[in-house]
Amino acid sequence: MGKSFEALLPEHEAFIAKQHIFFVGSAPVSADGHVNISPKGHDVLRVLSTNQVAYLDLTGSGNETSAHLDENGRITVMFIAIEGPPMILRLYGKGRVALPGSHEWERLVPKFNMLPGARQIIVLDVHEVKTSCGFSVPFYTYEGERNTLQNWAEKQGEQGLLDYWHKKNMTSMDGLPTPIGQKLSTGTYNG
Template identity: 70%
Template sequence: MGKRFPALLPEHEAFIRKQHLFFVGSAPTAKDGHVNISPKGYDSLRVFSPTEVAYLDLTGSGNETSTHLAENGRITFMFVALEGAPMILRLYGTGKVILPESPEWEKTAAHFELLPGARQIIAADIHLVQTSCGYSVPFLSYAGERDTLEKWAIHKGEDGLIEYREEKNTTSLDGRRTPIGERSNA
């Protein structure tokens, strides 16, 4: 078992800043629901305090994390050293979805470069930080960010993105309404 901490230490924050990739895990409450793990790239994560983080969530083909957060709030972030000394860092917390029309959006979004396709911000209060060795994780070299998602979002345009989200982001894999779907029913 790795080391546990009640909050991020400065060395944890430094490790997070060096990572080009992180993963987000969430799950519905129902036993028959699908656990979701999503990779995240770009410079999309911010550490606001030793117990508060958020990331800018871009339009994608699913919207599982936001559905799970609306249902039960559980979220895990995982960072893996692919270069340098081995380490795995996990953040366990309770998350929420901040949509562009919510009162918190303007204040929270000010901390991010709003990339094309930005659809929501996922914010989390962290109650446990855990490190583990990562000895079996292979070395991988960072070659740069893919620009495919940004180009796709720009090509779609705002109206196209709204239409895409209505088609792909309003219902989860398990048939539950997402916060975007709830908003569109309002």
């Protein structure tokens, strides 16, 4: 049922392009640390090559993925078919964070439609692509994106977002520093 590939095939890219949601998984090295699984919506993911994808990460109540990537780089991105033929597609690899003002941010940001509350770009170098059946995933109907986060971010403004990041995004729930937190604490954040 499941198949493994060294890179994305055209049919994988076509499948990804049709999805309205994906999930990101990461974890700290510590056995006591929390495994994080985070859903992502909106048109924020880009396939950069057959072995690289990136997504525009929007402000959230936590910043777990960023902290985990800074510590160990491990990341999995999962897509599931909620409409049409069943399939689950997972991308395994090493990730990193591109912050505003960095060379990687400047190179990647033109590929995205900038959304209010964008805080970083997560880049994943894919070393394995796996598909599996998805036979037990139920059907859902896509009704549209929620604008709640964007409305909230616009209302905060630039200073309000910086204040929020200071309060909620400096460290992970396990106390690991985040790249944004490191930049904010040294006063070198260019967001």
